[in-house]
Amino acid sequence: MRYEAPETIKAAVGLLIKARGQSRILAGGTDLMVQMRSGMLEPDLIMDIKRIPGMRDIVPEKGGFRIGAAVSGSELGEHAKVSKMWPGVVEAVELIGSTQIQGRATMVGNLCNASPAADSVPALIAVGATARIVGNKRTRDVPVETIAKAPGKTILAKGEFVSSVFLPKALPRTGSAYLRFIPRTEMDIAVVGSGVCLTLNPKGVVTKARVSLGAVAARALLVEEAADVLLGNKLNDDVLERLADIASDAATPINDKRGTVAFRKQVAGVLTRRAALIAFQRAKG
Amino acid sequence: MPEQRLLTVKLGGSLVSRAGGRTEFKLEGRNIMEMLRHLGRDCPELEPMLGNAVSVAVDGQIYRDALLHPLNPDNEIILLPRMAGG
């Protein structure tokens, strides 16, 4: 096992390409250290990216924000402008673990760990975020929903890693929200998560909507039928009821130690309805 | 000489099925040790349990290892399982 802390992206990519066996990126380390301790993972190379310039920065870009891969949850939460523009994303990131975990865990780590239950992912999908992948030959930007292929598996090729996530500029009258269900009030993995982002016209009618569910399938889902129900409508009871039904139907969860199929399907509907209402209120301002 | 009065000893817990359903014995004994010795003689099936697997309640007070505690025929005497706490 080797520990490296390169100071440029180029050096980092070079290390990843040359590495034999398994390589792992160290940003916050809150998943990596647990996996290593459990014996699930014995990487040959651990590459700490925190010394690479920009990795710990939040930079305004095109009216939105670029969030470096090593920005911790609490650093993101303390950023007033991001919190104001995308409260749904920030509240999702802030739900990841305890205060202690927040001090380390990163949004990009949450994305690249490719857990179906990752809290930040449905929120990022809902706001249409993109991830920047750096590698040997090219740098590419992809929608966040394409990063995870299956639990623990990503589209990243050898030599590649995600260097940042871009949150686009929010249109006027846009609101985002994320809710999750856990049995306790803190310190749990989401049993169901739901991210909603809505844009309204001046009359309060939904003109743009994205709805994403977490922990109810092998990876976070973008539920387009749910968005369709909202488009052209205000959020009256009937619309919300249909939204909840569609979210419940879209969920294809499993029974496991954290919840049952029936429970997850029902709560997916409940949370989507509640998140939509919060997003709606935020959009109205 | 007045007739010697006997102790009335009641059983609880797993002793009941061990003793074939008997729940009460009339026994001699000046203290817990003697009483248990007589009980083991009267009911050999109970003998293996009477070492340190029982507690004895005397007038509502539970004794775990008090073989020399005196007994008299007016005492309420109940054999219970030996208990452990957390």
Next chain:
Amino acid sequence: MPLDAKTSNDKKAFKSVGTSPIRPDGIDKVTGRARFGADMSAPGMLVGRILRSPHAHAKIKSIDTSKAEALPGVKAVITSADLPKYKDADEDILINIMARDRALYDGHTVAAVAAIDAAVAKKALKLIKVDYEIMPHVTDVDLAMLPNAPLVHPGRYDGMAENEHLALALQEQGKAKSKRKSTNIVSRYDFGHGDVKKGFKQADVIVEHEFTTEATHQGYIEPHACLANVSSDGSGELWVCTQGHFMVRDVCAALLGMDVSSLRVTPSEIGGGFGGKTTVFIEPVALALSRKAGRPVKVVMSREEVFRATGPTASSSIKVRLGAKKDGRFVAAEAVLKYQGGAFPGSPVEMGAMTAFACYDLANVKIVGYDVVTNRPKQAAYRAPGAPMSAFAVEGCVGELAEKLGMDPIELRKKNAAVEGTKSSYGPTFGPIGLVETLDAAKKHKNYKAKLGKNQGRGVASGFWFNFGGNTCVNINLNVDGTLALAVGTPDIGGSRASMCLMAAEELGIPYDDVRAIVADTSSLGYNDVTDGSRVTFASGLATINAARDCAAKLCKRAAQIWDIPADAVKWENGAAHPAGANAGDFPPLSIKELAGQAHSTGGPIAGHYEVNADGAGPSFATHVVDVEVDPETGATKVLRYLVVQDAGKAVHRAYVEGQFQGGAVQGIGWVLNEEYIYGEDGRLQNAGFLDYRIPVCSDVPMIDTVIVEVPNPGHPYGVRGVGETSIVPPLAAVANAVSAAIGVRATTLPMSPPRILEALKSKSA
């Protein structure tokens, strides 16, 4: 033992007792200086690691340790071959700490290594090859009792009286008589009196339910840890976090074939126990490794090992039937309890059975309990072992009876409450007890009058625990400056050293700060039973008081010698020796400091001591009141307010008594709402970590309100009753009753996790 003059509830009678000073070990614990199990090191120390079975039940055909032994840096590898059975060893404990021919549960120890560091030890474990033959397993108590269940110990119970239990049990379950000679039922317990058949005939209302509870873990934050050092002459030292170092010494010596006197055990500070540290797990293994390697060996469990291989409590399946007259008077009560306690006999079902109806004065009561073995880790005691589950079932039925009769739940309990002179459901007649006092105080409390909103419900439950005494030894040494060194032999798990200092100070009439208490090692003090059964403040307290009196008597004698008057003409008062009366002579009092200062030149050091097998621990009753709110769309339960009312006899250190009340209540909240052992089809534990074994976190609970009731225990000089365990008896039922009230369905399955609550709500609307 007669109640001393001081046993009044008049606080003025006490100077120190009943206050809440800072504990003697406090500064070390807030600065990080206190040394717990894993905090000790020794020169040349090796790291011990344990290999555990990944199977719930498997024959161990062979173990090949040769590759591990050949790895550089490995100093010892042991298997069951290194732990033969010695004469006095308890075979169940021996097999539990190291599997022999079969692995009996997921996590069962099969081998252990000692190596120069953790990395080498980890590697060595991987090099040990175990050839397993997987066998059928059973982890559920009801399934384990079925006639065709896989047997945990085939043949072991053949020909024993317990075998008849199967036939009995199956008949009671309405199933055919089995021909099998062996079963997983290892004991049957019967309690009760009167005629329940006749009783139920008189009943106007009968409630009947079947309840289940899952196994929960004590969840102490400090994993088991020890440092063993066996020298070449066969003598050994052990540093260990345990609730009973004398027990550790005796059991380890027996398992390893050592003389008791050649093993010295020093207790570390202990990071929680709750019953789970009243037995041995890694200690004999560490000693055996050290003996083989000839070097000190430290073994520290991981959290995963704690969950998989140490004792959770039993899971249970309980049926209760309760009948009452229209006016609320109970006429008959019946319960059948089935507890599985893992792979060895000893589930706490007998205590579950004894405590089930202990709160009530019943003319007709019958309780049957079955102890069942399964392929799970051997259960260990957990705070009032066995009692919370049976209270959950019984108090659930009492709650429903109150609803059916339209009675206030506290009034219904008062109407049937056990009082002094009641023949208890488990046999003995109660002395002075304080159940009614807790009910009255609960009813008067503001929480009982708080208004409830939508989706909210209130639950009430009472609970009982016996409390124990036991073997106890205490020394008090008078130092040259008049301060006292107090040595007790019961590990301090919740601040008991402070209570001991208070009682010694009270007795000698000196300031609390002049007494310093330590927990002495096994070679420095006579035998002490483990810290269990809520016994320490009672029994070590009683011994401390008597040791202090012994010390005072010696001080009086010394003063008498100095004054040249008879010893019985001197009395001890307010920290000084005084002439007992005018006839004794006119001498100015001699303070403890003056006597201590000249002790060495007036006859030698002064010390008091006391050894006793303490009897007379008075039982403690409690009543809890809780309000909850349930989200009907997600099944999430929020605890809004919580009240604990409990009889402490006499609260020695009030803040720590409250702390026991609060801690027990919150553990109970965890048990009822979220905590459970989850086994897969493969018999493996799926949630061996704090992420998915969900103990309550700080944001899950409200402040826990407390009322200390004091009905003196005549068995203690100050009236003290143990308080540690009763507090976990009522919460399961109290919260369940509150949830049932909030959702309108009787909750009978624990934990009442959100999926279960949504299911219950669905069944109601269907």
Next chain:
Amino acid sequence: MSNIHVTTTINGDETEYVCRPDESLLDVLRDRLGMSGTKEGCGTGDCGACSVTLDGRLVCSCLVMGAEVDGHKVETIEGMADGEDLHPLQQKFLEHAALQCGICTPGFLVAAQSLLERNLDPTETEVRYWLAGNLCRCTGYDKIVRAVLDTAKDMRKVAKKSSAKKTAKKGARHAA
């Protein structure tokens, strides 16, 4: 596995050590530096017993690699008291009986200090959520939360007084 040389600042003292790449900061503190005040309850970031601050941020030291703190600042429970003078939180934990067994106490104190550095007037709910990553199995949290709230109250008074003093001094200087 080759060892890594690390230079860091712990409780204000420059500290050097070597560690393997798979060792956590917690392992380093406890096993290499003999600082056993920081406790291990789970090793997976779920109990908070190993709480320390890293460059002023509250973290679980079991989830930080020993290798990556080179050039950074670590604060542990051992650095909390100022010589013989306890930190107000330490004093209040004792007065409120906010500890029973004491194994979680160092973690709670470090976490609570981190809260009060950011927010000297937290609500009960804020305290409870901030401390949700610190498990305590003994106390039911009641007395811990009370101790933190009471410390904050006292520290606010002190802060008020000292700022009043400062203002007074400034005023005096101006007057002069």
